[in-house]
Amino acid sequence: MEFDNPTPGPLLAEINSPADLKKLKPEQLQDVCDELRQFIIDTVSVHGGHFGASLGVVELTTALHYVYDTPEDLLVWDVGHQAYGHKILTGRRDQFHTNRKYGGLSGFPKRTESEYDTFGVGHSSTSISAALGMAVARDLDKSDKKVVAVIGDGAMTAGLAFEAMNNAGAMNSDILVILNDNNMSIDPNVGALKEYLADITTSKTFNKMRDEVYDMLGHFKSAGDKMRKVASRLEKAMTAALTPGSLFRALGFKYYGPVDGHDVDGLRKMMEDLRDVKGPKLLHTVTVKGKGFAPAEREQTKWHASSSPFDKITGKSLAEPKNDDKTELPPKYQDVFGEALVELAAKDENIVSMTPAMPSGSSLWPMMNTFPDRAFDVGIAEQHAVTFAAGLAAEGKKPFCAIYSSFLQRGYDQLVHDVAIQKLPVVFCIDRAGLVGADGPTHHGAYDISFMRAIPNMIISSPLNEQGLRDMMYTASRYDEASWAIRYPRGRATGMDTKDKFEDIEIGKGVCLREGEGVAILSFGPIGKYAMEAADTLAEEGAHIGYYDMRFAKPLDTDLLDEICERYDHIITLEDGARMGGFGSAVAEYIGEKVKRPTLKIMGIPDRIIEHGTQRELHAEIGIDAKGILEQVRPLITVNA
Missing domain, CATH: 3.40.50.920 (Rossmann fold)
Known part of the structure; x- marks a missing residue:
């Protein structure tokens, strides 16, 4: 199937760097945003790639490059799924059709690709730490460059983000953190932080309580100076507790927002003001993942990325069938895992499962839907996922921790300290093991065999096919002497006919x-x-x-x-x-x-x-x-x- 490469709109066609963007009048920025969003849709609909995240930050991206003097000012993206607009505005528009293809542009920001990519990313929650390091280097160099970190509300759930904010607040470092709040990572966000941000953006509690405080103070005027001072302190205490962003203020950040993340002129004005505000600042923007493409707005998880061409109006796939004889495609290894887990859990009530924010990617949804009290999405928190599993195992449960190989790297200390040393029988179902394809080096599962082999009390296995995966899971569910790692790749299995029942395999035998x-x-x-x-x-x-x-x-x-x-x-x-x-x-x-x-x-x-x-x-x-x-x-x- 042949496609022509998309043609940019008239304004976007003349933008080869942020310097070209700055030549435009503020009232032209919305037109740039419209053209940029359409160019992303046109390109991804033909060539595939991550999708919804970049559509959601078009206005934010445009405003950032219009206000800040990139690359002299440093812009750090978190994860990088949302950086397509950034790439297009920074000189890579004409190469964008090669995105994620062999020998082409990376799907993520990459330091060797562009001076505008200040930090290589692919995993979540690193932007604030990196930005703080850059800000401290700036101060040591006595420079006046600005440092901005963009992080999503999903990535904000990871401990690393709060470790960085705690440090930045204590150091009173001059950085701007932009919280892109769309209530999504790849799957819908979970946890208390999600509820906190939802309260900020929807609740009227603060305004109502503030009005009541002011009304109460009015009645205290005849009670003397002492009562007025007490009432004033009461107002400040209640304001600190109830003001939107109080959590971020407690970490030492000046909080601004929430603001409309799709109002490019409002964002421009806000950022121009914030450039002159010293110290750690957090701008809370509210956006819609998939903005401007109706199917992506309706089904945000499905449209996180597209691997095949699709109709840019309806969203219908245009991929040519690869099985002309209409035979059913083999299942993906992750789906073999998901189905087997439900079968095993039906036979053993002690089996539980967890994943760090990847129920779709790891195929944990069947377990979550069938046994909702025994399956957990713990958010983007890989370290917590491993130790959470260890805690369950310590109390007699049989945890199956579904996790990508490259994400398990982030829980290595917990793998050693909390699981192996204590000889707890956690089963690690390691998805995306080996080379994963278009996501590239940040997601290749290249190192898990090597880093696990050094750890005592661990079995390391990998099946040849889907029957082997089922039998390994079954055998691991009945083994309590050590932890067990089962690794399998991204992609489809063999399509073999699997047995209805499970069989024990002899541990350590080829x-x-x-x-x-x-x-x-x-x-x-x-x-x-x-x-x-x-x-x-x-x-x-x-x-x-x-x-x-x-x-x-x-x-x-x-x-x-x-x-x-x-x-x-x-x-x-x-x-x-x-x-x-x-x-x-x-x-x-x-x-x-x-x-x-x-x-x-x-x-x-x-x-x-x-x-x-x-x-x-x-x-x-x-x-x-x-x-x-x-x-x-x-x-x-x-x-x-």
Whole structure:
């Protein structure tokens, strides 16, 4: 399907930097916003990408670059889902159609891509900490540049954001934090902070109580100076407690708002005033995620991102069917997990589950809908999710913590301190393990095998297919001697017919799927599909190699490894994870102690940052696809011949 690249509107077409934006009159800014919003819709509807978040901050983005002298003034975005307008206004309009494509623009702010991208992001809640660091550096350099951090109300739920605000308030640092409040992250926000912000934007309690205080003071005039002083202190105390933004004031910030985040002229005037206000400041803007595109406004979770072309009027998908024979597409691994969890929970009332703000991405909704008292979205709080699970396990529950590999990195201390040391049987269902595709390096699940292997009291497993995932979950639900990690990738499973029942698997045992001579491939996880493809190709050529699905990186199946070492001259390990410290390293550590051992080649993610692209493109780039395996195996077969 061919598409023409979108054409920007007349004003946007002339904006190649914020300097061009500043040439316009204030009354032209709304027209710029309209054109910018339409350009984002036009482009994403053809090429895909994150969607709703950027539409919601068009006016905010335009006002920021109009008022502040970027890149001299520093603008720090949180997460980066909402930074498309920022990219377009800062010289990347004509390259924007390459966004999230192999070799193209990153889907997130990236320091090496533009001087306007002051800090690389992809995970939430980092903007205030980074901005404070920049502000302190400015003060040390005796500069007068301004520093602005933009953070969403979802990202504000993470502890890191409040740690930074507490520090910034105590230091009285001159920074502006803009709270973009749309009541959403990817899924709807949860927690007490959400309710607090909702009260600020909807409640009339403060105005009513203030009027009552003023009325009461009027009646105290005849009571003398002492009563008036008491009443005055009462007014101040009640104002401090009830004024919108009192929480932020308590952290040392001057609070402004809430204001309409879609009134570009109002935002411009507010920011021009705030430029001259010293100290830590918070501007509370209220926006609508998906603003200007009706389907995205109605279904904000669905339209967080689009991976395929769609009709920019109706929102209907324009993707060409990939299964012309109308066969049902294989399920995604996350959905296999979600369905299996409900089945297991129906059999065991001690099973509970949690996720840090990703019930859709992790497919926890089936569990939340079926057993709402036993499934929890804890908000963007990965550290809390891990320790919360540990607390449940300490009281006899069986927690399944559904979490992305790259997000588990944020809970590493809790994994060690709160789970492993105490030998608590938490099951970590690690989604997006391995290279994830267009989200790129901030979201690749490259390191979980390596950082978990060093931790005692942990089982590390990965299934070859969906049946393996179901059986691993079942076995883990019945195991109480240690924590258990089950990792699986982003994307679709094999489409195999799964059994209606679950089966126990032997912990730490791999399986031989194909016997051969000379060369044996040992794979860990669904990446083994490439090994099967390579083995089939070689068999057609008359070469027969061994293939083993090892299933466990810890504990290793040392008995099976002993047999392989006796039988084969060459071993190749395959994993969708970092080569350093991963599954292949575990094999190397074991066979390295043998006097007579086969040669070993470790195939995995090399020791460098892998950029974005489709999963197949990235697997091919680093040589862990079927073609890359064949390139490694064929010379060994020749040597043996």
